Amino acid sequence: MKFLHEYRQRNDIERIAREIARTTTRPWTIMEVCGGQTHAIVKYGLQQFLPTQIALVHGPGCPVCVTPLEIIDQALAIAARPDVIFCSFGDMLRVPGSKRDLLAVKAQGGDVRMVYSPLHALEIARQNPTRKVVFFAIGFETTAPANAMAAFLAREQGLQNFSLLVSQFLVPPAIAAVSGAADTRVQGYLAAGHVCVVTGYAQYHALADTFRVPIVVTGFEPLDILQGILMCVRQLERGEHRVQNQYARAVARAGNQRAQDMLQQVFEVASQSWRGVGEIPASGLRLRAEFSRLDAGNIFARERSVTRDDSGCISGEIMQGRKKPADCPHFAGRCQPGHPWCPRKAPAPPITATATRSPPVMKSSHEY
Amino acid sequence: MNIECPLPAETEETIRLGHGSGGALSQHLFQNYIYPHIKNPWLDQMHDAAVLPVSGARLVFTTDSFVVSPLFFPGGNIGELAVFGTVNDLAMSGARPLYLSCSLILEEGFPLNTLATIMASMGRAAAQSGVQLVTGDTKVVERGKGDGLYINTAGVGVLEREWQIGPASIRAGDRILLSGDIGRHGMAVMASREGLAFETELQSDCAPLHAPVRDLLQAGIRVHCLRDLTRGGLATALVELSQTSSTSFVIEESAVPVSEPVEGACELLGLDPLYVANEGRFAVFVAPEQEQPALEILRRHTVSAASRTIGQVCTSGRPEVILRNLLGCERLLDLLPGEQLPRIC
Numbered sequence: 001m002k003f004l005h006e007y008r009q010r011n012d013i014e015r016i017a018r019e020i021a022r023t024t025t026r027p028w029t030i031m032e033v034c035g036g037q038t039h040a041i042v043k044y045g046l047q048q049f050l051p052t053q054i055a056l057v058h059g060p061g062c063p064v065c066v067t068p069l070e071i072i073d074q075a076l077a078i079a080a081r082p083d084v085i086f087c088s089f090g091d092m093l094r095v096p097g098s099k100r101d102l103l104a105v106k107a108q109g110g111d112v113r114m115v116y117s118p119l120h121a122l123e124i125a126r127q128n129p130t131r132k133v134v135f136f137a138i139g140f141e142t143t144a145p146a147n148a149m150a151a152f153l154a155r156e157q158g159l160q161n162f163s164l165l166v167s168q169f170l171v172p173p174a175i176a177a178v179s180g181a182a183d184t185r186v187q188g189y190l191a192a193g194h195v196c197v198v199t200g201y202a203q204y205h206a207l208a209d210t211f212r213v214p215i216v217v218t219g220f221e222p223l224d225i226l227q228g229i230l231m232c233v234r235q236l237e238r239g240e241h242r243v244q245n246q247y248a249r250a251v252a253r254a255g256n257q258r259a260q261d262m263l264q265q266v267f268e269v270a271s272q273s274w275r276g277v278g279e280i281p282a283s284g285l286r287l288r289a290e291f292s293r294l295d296a297g298n299i300f301a302r303e304r305s306v307t308r309d310d311s312g313c314i315s316g317e318i319m320q321g322r323k324k325p326a327d328c329p330h331f332a333g334r335c336q337p338g339h340p341w342c343p344r345k346a347p348a349p350p351i352t353a354t355a356t357r358s359p360p361v362m363k364s365s366h367e368y
Numbered sequence: 369m370n371i372e373c374p375l376p377a378e379t380e381e382t383i384r385l386g387h388g389s390g391g392a393l394s395q396h397l398f399q400n401y402i403y404p405h406i407k408n409p410w411l412d413q414m415h416d417a418a419v420l421p422v423s424g425a426r427l428v429f430t431t432d433s434f435v436v437s438p439l440f441f442p443g444g445n446i447g448e449l450a451v452f453g454t455v456n457d458l459a460m461s462g463a464r465p466l467y468l469s470c471s472l473i474l475e476e477g478f479p480l481n482t483l484a485t486i487m488a489s490m491g492r493a494a495a496q497s498g499v500q501l502v503t504g505d506t507k508v509v510e511r512g513k514g515d516g517l518y519i520n521t522a523g524v525g526v527l528e529r530e531w532q533i534g535p536a537s538i539r540a541g542d543r544i545l546l547s548g549d550i551g552r553h554g555m556a557v558m559a560s561r562e563g564l565a566f567e568t569e570l571q572s573d574c575a576p577l578h579a580p581v582r583d584l585l586q587a588g589i590r591v592h593c594l595r596d597l598t599r600g601g602l603a604t605a606l607v608e609l610s611q612t613s614s615t616s617f618v619i620e621e622s623a624v625p626v627s628e629p630v631e632g633a634c635e636l637l638g639l640d641p642l643y644v645a646n647e648g649r650f651a652v653f654v655a656p657e658q659e660q661p662a663l664e665i666l667r668r669h670t671v672s673a674a675s676r677t678i679g680q681v682c683t684s685g686r687p688e689v690i691l692r693n694l695l696g697c698e699r700l701l702d703l704l705p706g707e708q709l710p711r712i713c
Contacts, residue, residue, distance in 0.1 A: 001631050010695050039711070045697030090709035091638075103706070107384040116562060116637070116710065222695060 007221030008044075016226040017049035020233055027053040028236050029185045030229060031178065031321050033171060034192030035062025036220045044222045054229065057185070057321035060174045060274065061192045063139040063167075064091050068273040071167045072097040073305030075136055078165065078296060079110045081303070085128060087121035088136040089143075090114045098305075118150035118164075125154070125162035134296045137164040141195045144168050144285060145259035148266035151287060151294050163296035166286060169272055171195050172203055173283035178321060179211035186321045188232040190218040190225065193247035198263070200255030204243045212241045219247040266291055386706020390600030391643075393706045414612045415534045416457040416596065419527060428463035430454060431522035437515055439486065441560045443552070443572030446519055447486035449647060451493035451501075452576045453598070454523040459578040460594040460650065462533035462585060463525030465497060470504035470521055475514035486517065497576040499523070529585055535612035537592040542681040543659040544617060545652040547580070547672035548573070549625035550602050554645035555633045568629040575648030580669040584652070589662045593653040596646075603642040603689070603701045605651060610687045619679035619701075621693045638711030642691075643704055653681065 032038055038058045041047065047056060060066055076097045079086035086102070093102040093114060106112035111131075115121050118135050125133035137147040147164065154162040171192055178186055191204060196217045204215045214235035218228030228246040235242060245251055263285075272284020287295045297304070386393040403411070410418040417430035434450045451468065458465040470490065474483070494501055501521075531537070552573040559570050577596060584591055593613070595605045602624065610617055626634075626641045634641045648671055654662045659677060666675035682690075689701040 001628055001635070004631075004635060008694055013695055036711075043699070044693060044695050045699065048697060049695075091711050093709060094706070103384055103386065104382075107382050114709070116564065120563075 004221065007219075007223040009223070012223055013049060013226055016223065016230055020049075020054065020226065020230045021051045023230065023233050023237055024051050024053050025237060027055065028187050028233060029055045029057060029321070030188045030190065030232050031057045031059045031186040032190040032218070032225070033059035033061040033175065034190075034195070034220075035065065036194065037190060037192070037218065037225055038062070040220050040222060040225055046222055046225055049226060050229065054233065055185075056229075057324070059189070059321065060178070060277065061140060061171055061195070063143070063169060064095055066169060066274045066277070067092070067095065067138050067167045068275045069098060070273070070305040071165070073099075074297070074300065074303050075165055076100060076102065076105055077303035077305065078134055078300045079105045079112050080108070081110075081132075081300075083132050085111045085113060085124055085131050085133045086136070087113050087115045087118075087124060087133060089116075089138070092136055092138060118147050119153070122150050122153060122159070122162060125159050126157075129161060131161060132299075133162050134300070135162070135164050137166045137168065140169050140171055140192070141198045141263070142192075144263045144267060145198055145256075148262045151266045151291050152262065154294055155291060163294045163299050164287070165296040165300075166267075167272075168267065168285035169274070170269070170283050170285065171199075172207055173280050174274070175204075175207055175215070176211070177277070177280050177283070179207070179213055184321065186213070188214040188236050189216070190228045190232065191215050193217055193219040193224070193251060196245075196247065196251040196255065198256050198259045200253050201243055201245060201251065202253060208241045208243050214241050215243045217243070217245045217247050217251050219250065384706065388599075389704065389707045390598070390604050391704035391706055392702075394600075395703060413534060413536075416460040417463065417523075417525075419461060419463075419532070419534075426527040428458050428461045428525040428527055429522070430457040430461075431520065432457060433518065433520045435515065435518050436557060438557075438560055439482070439516055441572055442556045442569050444574035444647070445486055445489050446517060447489035448493045448574055450519040450521045451490050451497060451499070452574055452647065454521040455497040455499060456577045456596040456647075456650070458523050458525035459576075459581040460533075460596050461525070461527065462529060462581065462591065462594065463527050464582065465499045465523055465525040465578050467502045468494065468499050468521050468523045470501045470519065472504070472506045473514055473518040473520075474506060474508045475516050476508060476511040478516050483517065493576070497578055531590060533591050533594055535593055535609050538609065538613040538615050538653050538681055539592060539655070540615065540681050540683040541656055542592055542653045543656055543677050544606075544619070544679045544681065545654065545659070545662060545666065545675055546602070546624065546678045547577070547650050547652070547666060548648075548674040549627045549630070550597065550646055550649060551626055551630040551634065551641035551644035553647040554601065555630050555639075555641075557645070558637075559633065564633070566629060566633055568632075570629050570633060573646055573648035575671045577648065577650050577671060580666050580672045581650075583665050583668070584662060587661065587665055589654060589658050589665065591652060591654055591662075594650055596650040598647065599645045600704070601641070601643040601645055602649075602651070603640070603691075604703060606689045607701055607703050609651075609653075610689050614687045616682040616685040616688045616690065617679055618682055618690045618692060618698075621691050623676060623678040625674060625676070639708055642701065643708050651678075656680075 078084055079102055102112050121135035151164055178184055201217050208215045214232050216228045216231045218224055231244050231246055267285035268288050269282050270284050270286040271279055271281050273279050387397045417428045420427045420429055432453045434446050436446050439446045454468055455465045556570040556572040595609055597605045606617055630641055663675050666672040690698050691701050692698050
């Protein structure tokens, strides 16, 4: 298949791997920021093409992993209401709150629907005028424009029964938080290519300068990732800290201006809580005041959760590059993809981000 | 830091959609809630159909229920599926399919002309498969308590050869043949159900498989095991066979054909075609010396024209399925916990 198979050829990958091995003279720790990159690394076994001095650590760029427990609990409570149709992306359905997940809510009678786009949720709202349709608007800068478009169209079309439960994250503040931590091990970054398709990478220059780390905007195919690593290692070996764009076939420096305009029209930057990490200032998006009528977080304020994620879960440390999934003593033991496990207080059936069932960091590691 | 945690309380375990996925949840349901109450030597064969000795003959008996939504999808409808699915389960035991039953569960308000269209499809599918629908039942449930139409079919066939075709006959060294490209049915139904528009229309592979199986056996190919790939896809079928036969398989990912429309749709949605449903594909286990003759016979039939060898059974090791990927790396295939969900990241 065009634009895929070219980036999965063994000969090319081995050629880049040899180049990485030739370039590397000492140990380096590189974080792949995006969950999609993590998935490709474990699926294709890319670590085995790297010299032992190169350590890859999984970054925080996975919306499913970082959506905070209190938002998930609120989502579950909203979804359980008989007057609500709750719409979500597929892989959010299995992410557990403190007691259950959206699939369990569905099994118990909640009208939970998997959608592929927020615009599909909008269509459901149009078709069901007597029901309240709530879309779980999660994600990074990648999903934000489409989510913003749904809010924009809902207002434009005067849809009274549509709202968004927003949990939107921004990548650069997360990189700043990881880099700024006193005990950070991360020396270079593979920035998330799809995020940069929207945002471009102009704002990464300040990060590279401030924290003196190379940042390489990187794609998602095996060849992309190895090439991103090579570009990163070359900089590290030379003591450089620049922003480079490996994913030039998709990413322009200024990004997608129309998507950014839509995003800014609907959302504003706000403080955001990250699961397993905590509050990071100016690291998320919330609906602007003129869209507050669409804010499910307020409309369903009674469903707001007071849950505190005090589980001692190590997922935050995994996503900040301090630990690996296998560092959790339950990984692949009591914690299995079909029966996730996590350190939560009884009697709550489990899971935070260490669970293999949901958050893809652990799930990817487990499956492959 | 103390990260010990108490056992999650499974207080309200109820049926979830994942229990019907054919993956680990389905297995859990069967092993814990069904099997212990009804176990017997015939059920222990753990194959698509039970082989039953009756008055000197060996009858093969199977059943399947069809709840597909939408009822009509590109490449077929629920009626064809209900006939072919049961015919294929019989064929996978090496049997000649003979007679089927047909139970209809109809929802109040279901259009009768739609039913007529589906029944006409069933009639044609039965004729194509060389079987007859000889008994049946109709029930009607209140509006809102069914999804228009559910169909159950049971089937009887007869085994005309001595040896046993099933997981227990799988031997180290066996070649694993696959009858064609994978993932068509699952993606066609998903695209149709979710209103996903792709540039190329995805067509279900829904088809009867008795003819290539019959020809293999008539030609004297000593087939060790057959398995049609249904829900859960190729990966689930192989993992189940590996577990039941206590053997390990190595599969070459590059040998597993996936059509471009299916691959594209799977890439877009973050799905693995190895786990996507099929309704007209099957795997064949044969000894190495019969690999080429078997492939030649399979390739004479339209339904299995693209047959090829995708892997083999290993000499030793744990029951596991190893997938050697395009880059030469190996990974284990496992049962999915439940439904395969599209990924956002």
